[in-house]
Amino acid sequence: MAGLLTARVLADGFEAVTIIERDSLSDQLRTRKGVPQADHPHALLEAGRATLEDLFPGYGEDLISAGGLVIDALTDFRHYENGDFLADGSTRLPMYAASRPLFELITRRRLSDLDGIHIRSNCQWLDYLVDDATTSVDGVVVRTDDGTREEIAADLTVDATGRTSRTPTWLEEHGYEAPSVEEVRIDIAYSTALFERPPDDRRTFFVPASAPRTRGGAVFPVEADRWLVNMHGVHGDHPPTDFEGFAEFAGTLPVPDLKRLVDTQPWIGEEIDHYPFPSNRRYRYAKLDRFPSGLVVIGDAITSFNPIYGQGMSVAALEALVLHHVLAAGDRTNIALPFFERAEEVIDIAWNMAVGSDFGFPQTTGPKPRGTDFFNRYLSRLTSKAHTDAGLREAFYRVITMEVPPTTLLRPGIVWRVFKPSPSDIGTGFRSRSQRQSKRTS
Numbered sequence: 001m002a003g004l005l006t007a008r009v010l011a012d013g014f015e016a017v018t019i020i021e022r023d024s025l026s027d028q029l030r031t032r033k034g035v036p037q038a039d040h041p042h043a044l045l046e047a048g049r050a051t052l053e054d055l056f057p058g059y060g061e062d063l064i065s066a067g068g069l070v071i072d073a074l075t076d077f078r079h080y081e082n083g084d085f086l087a088d089g090s091t092r093l094p095m096y097a098a099s100r101p102l103f104e105l106i107t108r109r110r111l112s113d114l115d116g117i118h119i120r121s122n123c124q125w126l127d128y129l130v131d132d133a134t135t136s137v138d139g140v141v142v143r144t145d146d147g148t149r150e151e152i153a154a155d156l157t158v159d160a161t162g163r164t165s166r167t168p169t170w171l172e173e174h175g176y177e178a179p180s181v182e183e184v185r186i187d188i189a190y191s192t193a194l195f196e197r198p199p200d201d202r203r204t205f206f207v208p209a210s211a212p213r214t215r216g217g218a219v220f221p222v223e224a225d226r227w228l229v230n231m232h233g234v235h236g237d238h239p240p241t242d243f244e245g246f247a248e249f250a251g252t253l254p255v256p257d258l259k260r261l262v263d264t265q266p267w268i269g270e271e272i273d274h275y276p277f278p279s280n281r282r283y284r285y286a287k288l289d290r291f292p293s294g295l296v297v298i299g300d301a302i303t304s305f306n307p308i309y310g311q312g313m314s315v316a317a318l319e320a321l322v323l324h325h326v327l328a329a330g331d332r333t334n335i336a337l338p339f340f341e342r343a344e345e346v347i348d349i350a351w352n353m354a355v356g357s358d359f360g361f362p363q364t365t366g367p368k369p370r371g372t373d374f375f376n377r378y379l380s381r382l383t384s385k386a387h388t389d390a391g392l393r394e395a396f397y398r399v400i401t402m403e404v405p406p407t408t409l410l411r412p413g414i415v416w417r418v419f420k421p422s423p424s425d426i427g428t429g430f431r432s433r434s435q436r437q438s439k440r441t442s
Contacts, residue, residue, distance in 0.1 A: 001103065011114050017116060040100075052107070129151055186306050188233065215253060216233070300316075355368070382414075
């Protein structure tokens with residue numbers, strides 16, 4: 001998705017855009033080997049939804065026509081957090097629900113409709129083309145589907161190869177400093193199965209692992225009247241891949257809804273897909289002083305997040321938007337360092353939310369963002385109050401869907417609702433400001 005969205009942005013400023021894709025492609029729904037997590041639930045958060053609609057007007061209608069759904073993130077989406085489900089919202093927050101292959105297929109179809117876009121599948125990247133001084137990347141060397149080695153010249157090359165990007169190693173081998181790397185280890189693994197879904201049932205469940213509970217699960221409605229049912233576990237408490245073990249794992253979650261669905265709905269297929277994810281990883285390209293012109297890195301090749309939070313596609317969309325603005329502002333080839341610097345703002349927000357949540361587990365290791373412990377305590381109280389406060393649920397969701405920054409949760413009106421005394425505070429040692437002042441006066 002990062003590569004497709006980047007290509008859409010580049011099409012506005014370049015005569016021709018060539019996408020190099022290692023996998024074979026089809027105009028049918030199909031999982032690609034290059035996306036090992038494709039069979040698991042994917043979310044297009046509000047920031048990503050709005051950006052895709054800007055880049056491809058009518059994208060949502062195309063997705064729905066192909067079988068995707070629109071759910072209300074504040075009512076259809078049942079989110080269990082901190083001991084109970086969050087309250088239903090009083091307004092509507094639309095969210096697209098579809099499989100990852102469908103999101104990608106619709107994006108690729110829309111991109112292929114544009115002039116100057118060329119998609120070359122079964123084509124393996126081998127190396128970058130460089131000038132004599134190795135100061136500029138002038139294209140790529142690829143191996144085509146018949147095994148031929150081919151050079152493709154380009155004014156600008158974008159690495160959207162994902163978490164396994166070889167650009168850091170290439171930089172070191174060619175006299176550049178490689179970016180420093182930050183890793184926050186969560187050791188999460190997914191197991192996901194398909195179940196039949198009644199056509200009018202759009203229920204969505206999200207029961208994330210939350211310390212000290214290392215197990216979680218999720219249910220997402222997708223096209224073709226199916227549910228993607230996911231079990232996940234962190235820090236080595238991984239879900240099994242056989243159906244009996246899968247169902248037993250579902251029964252250990254703090255709500256009965258997922259186990260009931262697994263027990264009552266027909267299971268589709270013969271296998272349960274499994275996907276391990278050891279750590280959040282971030283390459284600090286913005287800290288480099290020197291970088292070859294004609295090259296940019298984007299998407300998971302810069303930062304990959306714990307997938308349970310569903311940020312990947314939306315962050316890729318926002319980064320593509322940043323690239324658009326950087327291209328419009330200056331030299332179209334010497335854009336890497338300005339892009340990396342401006343993309344930090346997008347990445348910082350997603351990174352701090354993802355690894356901040358992961359640091360709720362004492363087993364999590366790696367560099368902890370400043371203020372994580374304070375904000376986690378604040379969010380714990382906020383989500384507890386959001387069990388009965390629809391306004392807090394909505395404020396929280398507009399942050400986690402990346403529509404607004406986390407700082408909005410510190411606005412006076414939100415803080416007042418978070419710390420407003422409630423009957424459950426009686427006997428807990430919580431006192432309001434006026435109560436504390438009264439005690440000091442007496």
